[in-house]
Amino acid sequence: MRAKWVGLLGVAAACALVPSLPSLGSEATRMVRDTPLVRPVAVSAPEPSLLVENTFHVTHGIEVGDRLLLVNDDYAIRAGQVAPGVAVEADGDLTGSPDRVGVYSDTVRFCRGPTCLDEHITLVVHRNVPWEPGVLTFPGKVGAMIDSVIQIDGGPPDVLATFTVTDASKLPANVAIGPDGHVGGVPVRPGVSEIPVRICVAGNCAGVVVTLIVV
Template sequence: MNTQRRGYVESRGVKMRHRWVLLLAGLALCGLSPLVSTFGGSMVYMSRETPLDPADSRLVEDTFYVTEGIEVSQRLLPTEKGAGFRAAYLAVGIKVDQGGRLYGKPERPGTYVSRVQVCSGQSCSAQDLTLVVLGNVPWEPRELTFPGAVGRPLSGEIGINGGPAGVVPTFTVTDHEKLPQDVTIGPDGHVGGVPAAPGISEVPVRICVAGNCAGVVVRLIVV
């Protein structure tokens, strides 16, 4: 009799432990449900903020470097002929008009990603636009005088000293008629070519570093 009762008690204890395990498992699943919902919501939100595929971009260029406190004068170029833009405020004091002109004065350094509406007829689509606002770091041209000889290759670099680190300056000849025959000044500041005649030439060049621009005169002395 004692043996049968002991077996009954042990069997009942095992069943009770199984019930407790199932109960605790159910409570654990209930506790995890809000967390699963939260994680799912975050993933959906992040997917909406994911940058657009660059392959589908409707802009020729989607990254612009500008300088704090310097008036912006650049333009967005759509890949589709005849496309326009919705005028909007982008960030840090910069706006875009319907023609794609970026204007305004950046107020603080940083990298800002905004979405512009590129429109064709009544249909518009959002495109990511990155504005890198750099601190206003002074700069000056490194070399403005280049000697050369008739019939000999001319090679030199204008370059700059100072300016924000990692930013490539651009160089634009504003009066090509002032260049000596067969001599060029590239957008990277390279002076090259083979001078065809002697003389001294003073060539106006505009140098820009992230929208911070200045005009200089490059002197070419050919003997």
């Protein structure tokens, strides 16, 4: 009889403990339900620029001679003003003379059929700071490398000058003048060459003659 009571007490104690034990199945279900789902976010790549260059350095009071160059010629340009005194034409030409010094950013619209895209362009209008070229005569020897640079004195700070040979037929064989003013090459014949070059500093341009003397 005593053994029977001991057995009944043991069963009762076990039953009392069962409610206090966590249910592994219910806990796992609750954890799954409460854990937020992390869904991948699609990040679209930025649209490539339609312009080869979108920043232009110009000079206050001097006619702008720049042009918007499109990567894709299928787009038409909506004409409009982009800075005080300066407008973009339908053919991409920037026209007019800047009225005020400063940095101006505006949106130009490009359309292909019913689809239009907006591109930002920036005009940096500099004060009219005089400049002049340095040495324009360079010596050379047949068969020897020429490695020189046309220097610029003056002009707005931190603005690179651009150089354009306006008559390439005047260049001696195997010699070139780059858009950065670098004069280089290996002359193959002696002689004196006078090469017309247009130099622009922030849209302030002048024509010069570069002389190469090859012996």
